[in-house]
Amino acid sequence: MxxxxxxxxxxxxxxxxxxxxxxxxxxxxxxxxxxxxxxxxxxxxxxxxxxxxxxxxxxxxxxxxxxxxxxxxxxxxxxxxxxxxxxxxxxxxxxxxxxxxxxxxxxxxxxxxxxARTLQPPDPAPVASDDLTVGRFTPNTEQRLLLRALAQPLVDSPGAGMDRVPAVRDLERILGWSQKKVNTKIDYLCRTLEANGVPGFTARTGNAPARRFALARYAQENYWSLKSRGTF
Missing domain, CATH: 2.60.200.20 (Tumour Suppressor Smad4)
Known part of the structure; x- marks a missing residue:
């Protein structure tokens, strides 16, 4: 504040x-x-x-x-x-x-x-440790790097359009991965999010650019949540 x-x-x-x-x-x-x-x-x-x-x-x-x-x-x-x-x-x-x-x-x-209002809600009541939530998603190291690379241009420029989302060749350069690895990681991450109940993701029907844009939008919208959890 x-x-x-x-x-x-x-x-x-x-x-x-x-x-x-x-x-x-x-x-x-x-x-x-x-x-x-x-x-x-x-x-x-x-x-x-x-x-x-x-x-x-x-x-x-x-x-x-x-x-x-x-x-x-x-x-x-x-x-x-x-x-x-x-x-x-x-x-x-x-x-x-x-x-x-x-x-x-x-x-x-x-x-x-x-x-100017408080940003911190009160701590929720504790729950049993075996009470697992369906759809909980914690990206691994490489998924975290991919999400951050996709989100960063949109976070840095809030008014930016989807044309600012890095292309596959840009992700190759940023992450130091091969084209095959970039595409494989995008497809697998979309399948993971779909399995966790996140709407808008499917590796079976969406084309490659659509999946990349969907991941970028997901990463932008959840950027601060993931960052606050130490994911980014």
Whole structure:
């Protein structure tokens, strides 16, 4: 939490000079002609686009646009999957640090958000040691290296598209593996995740690029969770 930011507040920072701290009950609208100007010289930006507001302790983002979507990405140990906020949609903001990224045909924009709330839930009650959870997945060393290599470009640039996912030849160079080993590890890891109940993975029907993209998205969405467990 930033120094001087109180629990319950929201910080919105455009990284180029505008930074606003909101108290519960306040609201802020961004856009080309809004109080928090974003893309004021971009004719494709909505005049009023994203609105940040609170209902009690919960901060919410609402998309008042008609054609531009925004995506909320984690920037810290929040361990949440990215959130897509389409036109007309509203989503609660996760606690801690995040980025909201959106784009017009002229420019990509990024706002940094801080929801100043505790990030640590209370410890769960102990369970019996033989109470195994179906679907528990702990990657081995080589799987960890592969997931980290796939996720890193997306984590470093929250607004990046899937074109930033390393190709097989890039993974060969990064990991020092042969092409056959890279493809074999991708296929085996997809089968492992499928067997552990993770949706969206199958080595039988998906083509090779689709499996690689699915692994990259999985690694990005679970990056901070895996990192907090010492996996990365």
């Amino acid at each position: 930033r120094h001087g930011i109180l629990p319950g507040q929201l910080v919105v920072d455009d990284l180029v000079g505008q930074c606003v701290v909101l108290n519960p009950g306040q609201q802020l609208t961004t856009g080309r002609a809004a109080e928090f100007a974003v893309g004021d010289d971009d004719e494709f930006m909505h005049r009023k686009f994203l609105q940040f507001w609170s209902d009690g302790p919960t901060w919410t983002v609402t998309n008042h646009g008609s054609r531009i979507s925004a995506t909320v990405h984690p920037r810290g140990h929040n361990s949440f999957a990215q959130l897509l906020v389409g036109p007309g949609a509203s989503h609660p903001l996760p606690p801690g640090l995040s980025s909201v990224v959106f784009a017009t045909s002229l420019c990509t924009y990024e706002l940094h958000l801080t929801v």
